[in-house]
Amino acid sequence: MRFKSFLSAAALGAAGLASLATAPAAFAQAKEQFFPLLVYRTGAYAPNGTPWANGKQDYLKLINARDGGVNGVKLSYEECETGYATDRGVECYERLKGKGASMIDPQATGITFALTDKVPNDKIPLVTLGYGLAASQDGGVFKWNFPLMGSYWTAADILIQHIGKKEGGLDKLKGKKIALVYHDSPFGKEPMPMLEERSKMHGFELVKIPVTAPGVEQKSAWLQVRQQRPDYVLLWGWGVMNSTALKEAVATGYPREKMYGVWWAGAEPDVKDVGESAKGYNALAMNPSGQSPKVIQDILKIVHEKGQGTGPKDEVGSVLYTRGLIIQMLGVEAVRRAQERFGKGKVMTGEQVRWGLENLELDQKRLDALGFAGVMRPVSTSCLDHMGNSWTRVHTWDGAKWNFSSDWYQADEQIIKPMVKAAADKYASEKKLTRRTPEDCQS
Amino acid sequence: MLYRENGQFKSSYRADQQIFPILQDRIAIAALLAIAFVVLPLSAPEYLFRAILIPFLILSLAALGLNILVGYCGQISLGTGAFMAVGAYAAYNFQVRIEGMPLILSLLLGGACATAVGVLFGIPSLRIKGLYLAVATLAAQFFADWAFLRVPWFTHDSSSGSVSVPSLSLFGLSIDSPARKYLLCLCFVSVFALLAKNLVRSSIGREWMAMRDMDVAAAVIGIRPVYAKLTAFAVSSFIVGVAGALWGFVHLGAWEPAAFSIDRSFQLLFMVIIGGLGSIMGSFFGAAFIILLPLLLSQLPAWFGLPISTALASHLEFMIFGALIVFFLIVEPHGLARLWSTGKEKLRLWPFPH
Numbered sequence: 001m002r003f004k005s006f007l008s009a010a011a012l013g014a015a016g017l018a019s020l021a022t023a024p025a026a027f028a029q030a031k032e033q034f035f036p037l038l039v040y041r042t043g044a045y046a047p048n049g050t051p052w053a054n055g056k057q058d059y060l061k062l063i064n065a066r067d068g069g070v071n072g073v074k075l076s077y078e079e080c081e082t083g084y085a086t087d088r089g090v091e092c093y094e095r096l097k098g099k100g101a102s103m104i105d106p107q108a109t110g111i112t113f114a115l116t117d118k119v120p121n122d123k124i125p126l127v128t129l130g131y132g133l134a135a136s137q138d139g140g141v142f143k144w145n146f147p148l149m150g151s152y153w154t155a156a157d158i159l160i161q162h163i164g165k166k167e168g169g170l171d172k173l174k175g176k177k178i179a180l181v182y183h184d185s186p187f188g189k190e191p192m193p194m195l196e197e198r199s200k201m202h203g204f205e206l207v208k209i210p211v212t213a214p215g216v217e218q219k220s221a222w223l224q225v226r227q228q229r230p231d232y233v234l235l236w237g238w239g240v241m242n243s244t245a246l247k248e249a250v251a252t253g254y255p256r257e258k259m260y261g262v263w264w265a266g267a268e269p270d271v272k273d274v275g276e277s278a279k280g281y282n283a284l285a286m287n288p289s290g291q292s293p294k295v296i297q298d299i300l301k302i303v304h305e306k307g308q309g310t311g312p313k314d315e316v317g318s319v320l321y322t323r324g325l326i327i328q329m330l331g332v333e334a335v336r337r338a339q340e341r342f343g344k345g346k347v348m349t350g351e352q353v354r355w356g357l358e359n360l361e362l363d364q365k366r367l368d369a370l371g372f373a374g375v376m377r378p379v380s381t382s383c384l385d386h387m388g389n390s391w392t393r394v395h396t397w398d399g400a401k402w403n404f405s406s407d408w409y410q411a412d413e414q415i416i417k418p419m420v421k422a423a424a425d426k427y428a429s430e431k432k433l434t435r436r437t438p439e440d441c442q443s
Numbered sequence: 444m445l446y447r448e449n450g451q452f453k454s455s456y457r458a459d460q461q462i463f464p465i466l467q468d469r470i471a472i473a474a475l476l477a478i479a480f481v482v483l484p485l486s487a488p489e490y491l492f493r494a495i496l497i498p499f500l501i502l503s504l505a506a507l508g509l510n511i512l513v514g515y516c517g518q519i520s521l522g523t524g525a526f527m528a529v530g531a532y533a534a535y536n537f538q539v540r541i542e543g544m545p546l547i548l549s550l551l552l553g554g555a556c557a558t559a560v561g562v563l564f565g566i567p568s569l570r571i572k573g574l575y576l577a578v579a580t581l582a583a584q585f586f587a588d589w590a591f592l593r594v595p596w597f598t599h600d601s602s603s604g605s606v607s608v609p610s611l612s613l614f615g616l617s618i619d620s621p622a623r624k625y626l627l628c629l630c631f632v633s634v635f636a637l638l639a640k641n642l643v644r645s646s647i648g649r650e651w652m653a654m655r656d657m658d659v660a661a662a663v664i665g666i667r668p669v670y671a672k673l674t675a676f677a678v679s680s681f682i683v684g685v686a687g688a689l690w691g692f693v694h695l696g697a698w699e700p701a702a703f704s705i706d707r708s709f710q711l712l713f714m715v716i717i718g719g720l721g722s723i724m725g726s727f728f729g730a731a732f733i734i735l736l737p738l739l740l741s742q743l744p745a746w747f748g749l750p751i752s753t754a755l756a757s758h759l760e761f762m763i764f765g766a767l768i769v770f771f772l773i774v775e776p777h778g779l780a781r782l783w784s785t786g787k788e789k790l791r792l793w794p795f796p797h
Contacts, residue, residue: 039753041752041753041754041757042754042757042758046754050754053753078745079753080741080753081741081753081754081756081757083757086695086698086699086701086702087498087694087695087702090493090494090694090695091494091498091738094489094490094493094494095490095494095742098488098489098490109603110605110699110701113603113605113607113697113698113699114695114696114697114698116607116697117607117696117697118696121619133603184592185604185699185701186603186604186605186699189602189603189604190602190603192602193602210592213701423602430539430599430607430609431607431609431610432609432610
């Protein structure tokens with residue numbers, strides 16, 4: 001009996017293996033632009049990953065339902081759960097890339113690092129809006145990476161600018177103490193070179209306080225904050241780490257007004273549990289929240305009212321949902337741009353979408369037409385600049401919602417540019433790559 | 444009927460002591476190797492290599508290494524992730540810092556560094572046993588996490604703490620295609636599996652097993668505990684270190700310490716327990732179970748066209764996987780390898796069992 005059941009289990013396993021092997025090939029479809037969606041809806045990062053994933057999916061649904069795709073090419077997609085784990089993310093990437101992936105947004109810095117080596121071979125552009133590798137802004141070395149609209153270096157730079165402004169000038173930062181409470185992973189470490197550079201320039205002291213991932217246990221980190229008494233705390237967290245940090249700040253009595261989060265630490269799930277006591281907490285905001293923008297109204301009307309929505313209706317327009325929309329919109333617009341050059345109404349390959357991403361020109365008029373008026377500022381990319389812009393604002397939690405508390409900032413090119421170039425060159429020499437030639441930029 | 448050894452007479456000690464004494468087994472293994480070395484590289488799709496075969500092979504190798512320590516020598520270790528990390532980061536440093544370092548050499552040197560660290564953290568095993576030792580080896584895990592996160596030298600001053608390896612090449616041959624990467628891993632796994640099998644059949648393997656079964660009795664009959672335990676740690680962490688280096692170099696390409704976290708240690712320990720303690724074959728079964736089954740489960744809804752959400756699919760995957768672990772441990776507490784050998788026993792008698 002036992003042996004029989006084992007045999008049948010083995011047979012089942014073998015059958016399963018065989019189908020594992022053939023799975024990706026069976027999906028080759030024509031006339032559909034395929035978007036692989038790497039998401040995480042489970043695990044410690046799910047509260048933040050879910051609205052992001054919903055935004056991405058809803059935008060694709062909107063384009064299909066409202067416009068019938070891009071110039072007649074329907075958009076298709078498939079989700080794959082990564083759980084924020086790098087090895088699982090790599091597996092998802094391998095699983096979905098065989099289906100004609102046009103671009104990939106891995107939703108995690110760790111997965112981005114692992115995929116950065118793989119995408120040039122597979123010819124799939126890697127879009128990492130506001131995260132990933134800061135040096136990949138340099139398109140001369142990172143041909144396939146697109147950290148659109150900001151990297152951790154621009155974020156760190158802008159936070160220091162903002163704090164300097166609060167203090168009444170960057171020179172007033174001298175002698176101050178700024179603590180970076182960070183997620184102990186490449187994501188949290190990425191801003192350090194920029195902060196160190198700024199600390200040398202302005203003479204503030206930078207204290208680095210790591211928080212072990214996923215960040216549910218932060219007592220020792222906040223004990224350090226209490227001992228060091230920094231003038232400001234920069235919070236570089238994601239997922240449960242953010243709300244835990246705010247709770248710990250309340251427990252330690254650190255003023256929330258002195259805390260500044262990166263744009264991944266400034267969404268509703270981060271502050272909701274803490275509620276009233278998170279009042280005064282600030283974070284960078286690449287995009288606003290709320291249901292007033294036209295694109296969100298369209299989604300509510302065309303997608304959600306027909307019962308096609310991906311998540312709960314009241315989460316439509318939350319900070320991370322809207323960011324998901326922006327990411328997907330940039331991807332779709334890259335396809336549209338590529339179609340202008342390579343043939344309207346055709347399915348674009350990864351290489352062609354890459355060209356589209358590199359030649360994005362979304363001016364205000366185009367953004368208004370897309371319904372993104374008031375959501376973001378114009379983006380235009382080039383061969384050498386894969387970021388497009390670094391405009392961002394600061395918003396503050398008032399206990400019930402996020403309100404903007406600053407004007408638009410842009411990262412200081414004088415500081416960023418040489419650092420990006422040096423880091424990209426270092427990467428190129430380690431990887432034995434050569435910079436792209438001007439002819440390559442044309443192609 | 445087909446699988447029986449009637450008429451296969453052994454006329455020399457050599458024939459009696461071979462790894463696969465039964466002719467049918469030898470044929471099966473030869474066929475398996477032929478498929479693995481020739482058929483698969485020619486025919487398998489890229490997804491199979493990159494997402495299934497390569498991780499399966501590398502983690503089988505790591506499980507094999509751990510099995511020597513836990514299964515053969517009886518020293519429970521929770522530091523496997525750490526030894527993998529040491530192997531990976533050491534190999535990375537050899538590769539990056541020394542110009543023109545051959546790939547194989549840096550992988551093996553990675554293993555050598557892991558050996559040194561493994562022996563160091565194996566020293567407490569001379570005094571503490573069983574679960575207490577497991578807790579002590581946790582120290583290795585936390586130490587490695589700390590070192591690779593905090594000491595910038597190990598990561599070649601990478602600002603983000605993530606390291607990535609340059610393109611791999613071997614004897615002037617570029618290891619870029621998935622099939623080549625797979626073959627590289629397969630060679631390592633085959634060689635190490637053969638070595639491990641022969642080690643555990645030799646006097647040193649018998650010393651390990653004697654230590655496992657009763658260390659006092661083993662010491663009484665003249666086995667030196669220091670030597671037996673530390674060699675087990677050394678061999679085990681060498682293999683685990685090479686597996687770690689392969690995981691970083693071949694599978695991930697770029698990694699951070701989280702790739703070798705405590706979760707990895709547990710995962711490998713479960714592989715060994717589910718696959719079968721004290722069995723080379725069991726390491727492969729365990730790795731297959733732990734690596735392939737979740738992937739299979741995660742893809743099932745899509746094949747059947749079930750419109751369930753990603754989150755639900757992921758939760759179902761965890762639930763079914765957990766239930767299967769419990770099921771297999773109840774059916775056969777000695778692991779899948781024992782099921783396999785029971786199966787072979789029955790097959791010898793089939794179709795006329797007594």
